[in-house]
Amino acid sequence: MAGMPFLPLKHSMRANTCRQLAGRPKVNLELFRQDLTDLYTKDGLSIDELVQYLNEWHSVSIHKSTLKRRLKDWEVRRRLAPIKDPDYLHERIQFLVFRKNLNDEELLQVLQKEGFQVHHRTLVRNRLRLGIRRRRDDEGEEKAEYEQFVRRLLEEELKKGVISGYGKGFIQSHFRQKGFLIARDRLFSIYRTLNPEGVDRRRRKLQMRRGEYVVPGPNFVWSMDGHDKLKPYGIEIYGCIDAYSRYVIWVYVGISNATAVSCFHQFLAAIETEGKQPRFVRSDRGNETTMLAVAHYQLQQDQEPGLIFEDCYLYGTSTANQRIESWWTQLGKQLLYRWRVSNVAG
Numbered sequence: 001m002a003g004m005p006f007l008p009l010k011h012s013m014r015a016n017t018c019r020q021l022a023g024r025p026k027v028n029l030e031l032f033r034q035d036l037t038d039l040y041t042k043d044g045l046s047i048d049e050l051v052q053y054l055n056e057w058h059s060v061s062i063h064k065s066t067l068k069r070r071l072k073d074w075e076v077r078r079r080l081a082p083i084k085d086p087d088y089l090h091e092r093i094q095f096l097v098f099r100k101n102l103n104d105e106e107l108l109q110v111l112q113k114e115g116f117q118v119h120h121r122t123l124v125r126n127r128l129r130l131g132i133r134r135r136r137d138d139e140g141e142e143k144a145e146y147e148q149f150v151r152r153l154l155e156e157e158l159k160k161g162v163i164s165g166y167g168k169g170f171i172q173s174h175f176r177q178k179g180f181l182i183a184r185d186r187l188f189s190i191y192r193t194l195n196p197e198g199v200d201r202r203r204r205k206l207q208m209r210r211g212e213y214v215v216p217g218p219n220f221v222w223s224m225d226g227h228d229k230l231k232p233y234g235i236e237i238y239g240c241i242d243a244y245s246r247y248v249i250w251v252y253v254g255i256s257n258a259t260a261v262s263c264f265h266q267f268l269a270a271i272e273t274e275g276k277q278p279r280f281v282r283s284d285r286g287n288e289t290t291m292l293a294v295a296h297y298q299l300q301q302d303q304e305p306g307l308i309f310e311d312c313y314l315y316g317t318s319t320a321n322q323r324i325e326s327w328w329t330q331l332g333k334q335l336l337y338r339w340r341v342s343n344v345a346g
Helices: 006-022 029-041 047-058 064-073 086-098 104-113 120-129 141-160 168-177 184-194 196-203 260-274 287-303 322-345
Strands: 221-227 236-242 248-254 280-283 313-315
Touching: 029 047, 029 064, 047 064, 086 104, 086 120, 104 120, 141 184, 168 184, 184 196, 221 322, 236 260, 236 322, 248 260, 260 287, 280 287, 287 313
Parallel strands: 221 280, 280 313
Antiparallel strands: 221 236, 236 248
């Protein structure tokens, strides 16, 4: 231990302790005031970008809250340039409100990131100009005023005959598309007082009907789909029906109605047996119809080289495939229900 510089060591430790207690030395931002002001107001740099600029170009490390406070003390305000394309701004506001369901704060952040020089007051003014209003929970005169406004909207649309017979969801969607955000229950409660006959007619299901299904002639459309009601018992069914004559082209009963190869072979066998193919094939967009669709398209192209796929094949949901769905219903009521009931009873 002899000869160890004991006192200088104590002095060094004391100096380090003093520096730690004193904290980080203050940065004199006045030296960069003009540069920061120009970059913020004229060049449009954000606070984060200004912090990065100080760190990279001047080796100055500072927190963004400190910089925000200093800009406020300097009374530096960013001048917002006029909006060059207000129509596009309105489109973006409608999309972000209706599709993304953003509130005003989130909406403002997204628009500013996209380059729109908008202030919160500007955003609210444009939103109200579009008729987009937020939900209101106030009471008294303002609430009564708002309900009168909603009532006038409903009366105008009822006069046009557009929303008569609509349910809650359709009515709300109708007004959302027009730019009005109105609570569904409040909207429908006013609608019920204005159109009680339409509400009662819908409740009793007196207005439900299918549209007319028109087909020019035989073999114009073949409707095909699978029937899986007996699938839990190991029986899979796939069928095809002529949409004009309701003639059953084929019915497959086996263990693989949901495979592309199986449906493909069924289709080719039916064409070979009938000696003809339809102008259109109607089916859902399932994996089992991929090879079948390609085969039908290529066979049609052989007759019409310039034909596009949509001119010979119709995709849609199974529930909208009326002809084959109607036949499945009849088949179930007349034959299949007995098998299902006997198996359940057993």
